[in-house]
Amino acid sequence: MLDPFAALPFAAAVHPEARAAQRLTWDSRGAGPDTAFVALPGEQMHGNRFVEQALAAGAPFVLTDLEVPRAVRVPDAQAALLAWARHERASNALVVGITGSAGKTTAKSYVAAALDALYMPVYNTIPAIACFLIEASGLGRPLVVEMGIDRPGEMAELMALVNPNVGVVTSIGPAHLEQLGSVERIASEKGLILQGRELALVGQQAAAWYPDAPSYGFAGAHWAGEDLTLTPEGASFRYPQGGGSGSVEVHLPLVARVQAEAAVLGLALAGWAGVPLQEAARRMAGVSVPGGRYRVLPGRFTVIDDAYNASPVAVKAALDALHALPGRRISVLGRMLELGPTERELHTEVGAYARQRADLTFGVGEFAAELGERAYRTVPELTEALLGTVQDGDTVLVKASRGISWTPERRAAQGVGLDTLVEALLGHRGD
Template identity: 70%
Template sequence: MPDPHAPLPFEAAVHPEARPATRLTWDSRTASPEVAFVALPGEKMHGNQFVQGALDAGAPFVLTDLDVPRAVRVADAQAALFAWARSERAHNPHVVGITGSAGKTTAKAYAAAALHAHFMPVFNTMPAIACFLIEHGRSARPLVVEMGIDRLGEMAELVGLVRPDVGVVTAIGPAHLEQLGSLENIVREKGMILRGVRGLVGAQAAPYYPGADYPGVDSYGFGDVTVAGRDLELTPGGARFNFAGVPVQLPLASRVQAEAAVLALGLAQEAGLELAGAAHRLSGVQVPGGRYRVHPGRFTVIDDAYNASPVAVRAALEALGSFAGRRISVLGRMLELGETERSLHAEVGALARQAADLSYGVGAFAAELGERAFRTVPELTADLLATVQDGDVILVKASRGISWTPEQRAQEGVGLDTVVEALLELQAQRPGGLGNAAR
């Protein structure tokens, strides 16, 4: 529990009315009598502009350079936040850091379940990680931290903050190329999480981290790896395999989830936890919406629309291939791919045409992504809803474009969550309500 009256690793003037908090936030809209507010600099505005709103919401304290009621007054709120996080993290003996070009959130969810750990919420920015470490650093339970990067030098900053005892790289591929520049830079930057700690890399990432350059790093997954699951079976109903003699069943899971489960069980085994119990916890894992969430019904919707990179789309298309019935891929733009974006979209589109019986594309690279190409998301949605039949399996995947306006998202084919919503609404209708299915 963040307590402003406890010894702090920075100089501060603590207002006598400041109170301990349950959580910290840098978004004043989520401040409350249990949630304290940290006033950080932003791209357009400084958090100081929202301090009064946080106080009005009952925030137990505010970390700021302003002289206001319930203030923990410091010279630099961001520097104080990070110093506090590093101090609290030092109290936890088992911190797992997870990075990769795809699959980070899935790996985090499975690792946390197997270890019975506290884990990062969806946001994985430096301030979010710092707040998490302050809130849970003194817990007796392990911590699992997602560490995503989109610029050079960021992983070094994250490693300096989190100081993971175990570093994980799930996968390597072209992502955030506009800022990171090249695949070689991605390999080097993400590899910083493996230096000087227990390291684990997914089977797809393993070739990028040879033992000669990364001693003590093991691979995980299936096949020729050092931490291995055995006898993997993938069906539309999920994944089954064995790990160290323990049977594992993951409902509605693909190979990506199965590999994450192997990682999780390897971590649990090394931590001395009972594997049967860890495997049971894995069977109930649910990743956040938009990350390979399967919705069975009259037709099956695979909601993988939260984000996309070439390596992630390839994995999703591979999973689509395990389903029976007519397979449909719905793909939108992958962002931040730099000068190679057209060729990378074309490569993904070629895979989609092989894996799916019918492929859709939308936005700037619609023709590259699918045989049915549409300029905007509403146009694609209308055609898809008129085409889908009972028994179909529809994969929906694209980047989010989270900072774009709704008009930009519709135009560029990002944020395909609206397509998922429309499909699920149609799925819930009475049998016979589908256009072609009723013909």
Template identity: 70%
Template sequence: MLDPHASLPYSATVHPDARRAKRLTWDSREAGPDVAFVALPGEKMHGNAFVQQALDRGAPFVLTDQDVPRAVRVPEGGAQAALFAWARRERARNRLVVGITGSAGKTTAKTYVAAALDAHAMPVFNTMPAIACFLIQFGASPRPLVVEMGIDRLGEMAELMDLVRPDVGVVTTIGPAHLEGLGSVENIVREKGLILAAPRALVGAQAAAHYPGVDSYGFGDVTFAGQDLEITPQVARFCFGSWRVILPLASRVQAEAAVLGLQLAREAGLTMLDAAVRLSVASVPGGRYRVLPGRFTIIDDAYNASPVAVRAALDALQAQPGRHVSVLGHMLELGEQERALHAEVGAYARERADLTFGVGPLAAELGDRAYATVPELLDALKAELRDGDVVLVKASRGISMTPAERLQAGVGLDVVVNELQAWRDAPTPAAGH
């Protein structure tokens, strides 16, 4: 429990009615009897505008610079600095924090590392305030912490390193992503590479060429290698030392993340059998290479996309038996290279898939069958798909867009996954009815 009356690492006046909470949120809609609210500055509005809403919802306390009931009141404009100071103190109480970054595969690596280490894992939303709330909630836990440290602007990794201070820093992959904010792949290598200043550093096989001398993991010519990788539609199998590992419905990317998890579990002195068992039941969040079997198979990889991530997904698609169908949507934040990078990905899709579909403003670059909007794409897919096909769906999520804007722009293709799955699994009407 988080006690607002305990000695805090910042100047604050605590209202006598402030109560202990189980966790913190910066979203007043999540506030409740066990969830305290932090009033932070936002892009459009300040969290102070929602303090009363949080109190009405029963928040045990609110971290704010306002004089209100149940306030943990800080100096004017000091709520965010107070939150980060609190997070740093709680993080310092944990014995093992793993930070993971990369141009693709961060969430997958986080999921498998957390399973292998039996750790608390950072939820999907990985902004600085979200990470701070996570560190405050779990910093004192005896279990390790795994934090996804994504960046989209210069200087952000340095800020994250100051907050998280990971004991282990990992770079999964390097490629063109968030170029609007980061500028170039060279900048990406430098900025993401700051995480490798952690006491222990590891890089994935794909990223290893960018960081010579840093220990690497995966398969092939790496420092810590899995052996005898075998991928079928049902499982990925490999050996790690004397241990045989089985991952249901997994691809090479998941297997590489499992190798990372096993190596970190070994270094932490954990029982390898237990780590392998936990890996065998690990489950990634929706939209991150979830295989949905049926009369045709859907690969739901629709949560986000960058060129390196799409290429990895297309490789996994090609490894599946059946007719291969790629459904690719817009990749965001690629700056001036946007059209060229979409064309490169589309060319790769045409090599890996039997049928290629594209949707959005650069649909023609992404697929031979190009559609301006998602409804048009869905109609075409339903007319084309047949039993035994394997369909990969991948695009950027467009988190700042409305649902209508996403449908028009060809991003956030989770709606395509959901519609195809419902249509595929719907009962077939009996003859004559």
């Protein structure tokens, strides 16, 4: 429980009606009888505007500078939240931080399963991480934290907050270029996660950027799985236990190489932390990644739902996975966000790669012609054409950015939203 009357690492005036909470939120819509509200400054408005809404919802307390019922009054709620999080993080003996241009969420899911750790399910913003560190304090389990960045200096801020024992970089490639400027800058910023920790690891795709860091993956990696087999039903490989005690057999249903690499990472960290590898492998076999992140949905034809987000390195990895599967392979690609002035060139490069790895290529929205031989302006037009094309035995990869990106000039760039296409394909299949 989060008791506002307990010793706090900051000066506060606690209202006598404040109560202990189980969780924290910076979004007033999530406040309730068990969830306290932190009133943070936002890009467009301050959280103080929603304090009354949080109190009406029953929030046990609110962290704010306002004099209101159940307030934990502080001069600066954001500074207090971060100080609280840094203080509570110290109670956890093992914290794994994961960053990369692609594959963070997948790696987080497999590492958490391998270590039987707590992890944040979706968000990876600084306020979300701070709330997670506070809520997880004292529970006696390892923590796995996804540490994504989209601006210079953000990783340094995250490192000061999370202070991970283990730092992992999954991959390096063009992403968030509008703020970070170049792939070299991305590698430099993300590489801060590898400095000064007990253990540093990098995925094989990122190894060229960090030649002094041990890598994980398959052939040629420092921590390597062996005899990888990929089928539409999933992946299988062996992982050496060391000390001449044989290998662990790993079976992962409905996954591709990127998930198998994440499982190798999980086993490497399990071995390092003294977790039995057989137990780690068993837990990882049950991992279910969030919707839109390379979910294989078999049926009359197979749909690969990877429509949550996209960057050039992630799209190419997904195309490689598609290419390894049998039958007619169809790629359906949409716009990748936050690529800066080189975005047309990068879309052209990815589209050329798609033509090499897939039998049919579809593109939609801006840069549709660059991404696919069959180009469509809108998702409904694409949907009608694709449903008239797909056949039994096909495999259809659906990948794009679906969110909203803000440029430095604050102009919104809208993602594609191909999740509706996935629903249409499953409906057409009769699911």
